[in-house]
Amino acid sequence: MNEFTLPLAEETVRSLRVEDHVALSGTIITARDLAHKYLVSNDIPELTPWLKDAVIYHCGPIVKKVGSKYQIIAAGPTTSMREEPYMADLIRKYRLKGIIGKGGMGAGTLKAAQKYGCAYFQATGGVAAITAQVVREVKAVYMLEEFGVPEAIWVLRVEKFPLLVTMDVCGQSLHHIIKKRSESKRNKLLFG
Amino acid sequence: MLGKIVELIRLTATELSPDILSALKAARSREASYGAAQSIYDRILANADLAKEESIPLCQDTGIPIFRVNLPEHESAQNVHNILKKAVKKATKLNYLRPNAVDTLTGKNSGNGVGIGIPQVEITRWNKDYSEIGLMLKGGGSENVGAQFSLPDEDINANRDLDGVKNCVIEAVYQAQGKACPPYFIGVGIGGDRAGSMKLAKEQFWRKLKHSHPQLRDLEEDLLVKLNQLGIGPMGVGGSTTVLSVKADYLARLPASYFVSVAFTCWAFRARFLTIRRGEYTYE
Known part of the structure; x- marks a missing residue:
């Protein structure tokens, strides 16, 4: 497993290939449906420096407030495909270097990822307890009041977040490969 | 309490x-x-x-x-x-x-x-x-990939019989791919109206045992084998198990209707x- 510290350098992103196991350390930013929709046409000035060249995480965590601090209790990935209408725009706008999520994304994201140098990392879905352990610190939160806990934009410091590269800058997608393979099987099962 | x-x-x-x-x-x-x-x-x-x-x-x-x-x-x-x-x-x-x-x-x-x-x-x-x-x-992820079919459905070669029902389930799992955290548990509702059919599909998750009706038991067993041939695997990265269980049941239907509903839960059942x-x- 290759370990990388964030922010990711462009040449690092361009060296990653589908089925590489990696561990990422550094700052990542959660964003779900409301955040994507909002950020495509709005800016949050204090958040912009965090987002530049960042890795974003499709995740709606469970968060506990301890005094004035926040603690992440559970934080697995959510289905990325819902963000497909916005993803390419956000990659271009903030020059995102990576997306963490599950289930993969579509052709628009893959094209933008190729063009701007961005990789897609799949986290194991549903393993929220061990994933919360890699979150070492909540550095900031934005839109908590407006969006609620799961949809708020959480700025997290993670240590050795284990991930699988499933979309790379060469335009390869493990999700497409598996779908193609299962398609021929499906056709055989349905049409004999 | x-x-x-x-x-x-x-x-x-x-x-x-x-x-x-x-x-x-x-x-x-x-x-x-x-x-x-x-x-x-x-x-x-x-x-x-x-x-x-x-x-x-x-x-x-x-x-x-x-x-x-x-x-x-x-x-x-x-x-x-x-x-x-x-x-x-x-x-x-x-x-x-x-x-x-x-x-x-x-x-x-x-x-x-x-x-x-x-x-x-x-x-x-x-x-x-x-x-x-x-x-x-x-x-929510597994709820999102649930599907309902109205038979006959030419696109998936599904007529109003149990072979047609199987094709609906195969299509639903194929479409879901790795989006909803496989390996999946699948519930199937056959017949009824639209609401009753999906309700029945979701109710299957409460049932531990195989169906007592031999035709439905065969359908459950056959589908389990066929769905795992799709090779989608855990989290959709490819593998030999895409589905851990299939449970199906049926309701009477109107002469005009033949619904098949497919409900999913993720591996974290x-x-x-x-x-x-x-x-x-x-x-x-």
Whole structure:
């Protein structure tokens, strides 16, 4: 497993290939449906420096407030495909270097990822307890009041977040490969 | 009583039941050593251990709480309904549940886990002298990939027979790919109207045993083999197990209609029961 510290350098992103196991350390930013929709046409000035060249995480965590601090209790990935209408725009706008999520994304994201140098990392879905352990610190939160806990934009410091590269800058997608393979099987099962 | 229900929620959200755990372990053993599929099972099993040990939800999406209650004649249904709602609020406060109820018109999250129709509560009277409260936490990702077909459907070569039903299920799992955290548990509802058919599909998740009707049992077994030939694998990275179980049942239908509904749950299948018998509480 290759370990990388964030922010990711462009040449690092361009060296990653589908089925590489990696561990990422550094700052990542959660964003779900409301955040994507909002950020495509709005800016949050204090958040912009965090987002530049960042890795974003499709995740709606469970968060506990301890005094004035926040603690992440559970934080697995959510289905990325819902963000497909916005993803390419956000990659271009903030020059995102990576997306963490599950289930993969579509052709628009893959094209933008190729063009701007961005990789897609799949986290194991549903393993929220061990994933919360890699979150070492909540550095900031934005839109908590407006969006609620799961949809708020959480700025997290993670240590050795284990991930699988499933979309790379060469335009390869493990999700497409598996779908193609299962398609021929499906056709055989349905049409004999 | 309130505390006992909160405990049912905690248990359901944080501990996989033994049969689910052993199904996942068996699936792990069917994958190649050190491959991507096996490493996913390793994380799934490590997560199950930690979640149980620390009382942390297995998955941050604690889903929609579905309560299925059987009460003796003399118990007040209204009372039980209120306690279940209160318990969801309390469990949300304690972080056993994520605040998961969003007002569909305003887009606002209620923050306390309760909203119109959430939690789902179904109360039935039975002629036994004890109460049983079943709880399922059904995640949003798996709910999203559920599908309904109206047969015949030429696109998937599905006529109004059990072969046609099988094609619907194969198509639904193919379309879902890895989006909803496979390996999946599949529920199938055949016949009925649109609502009844999907309800029946989701009710299959409460059933542990194979169907007693030989035709449906064959359908369940055959589908399990066929679906696993799709090779989608855990989290969609490819592998020999895409589906861990298939359960199907049927309703009568109108001559004009033939619906097939397919419901999914993710690998983190979370369902538990609480039995209350003469003041004694038993969790299963």
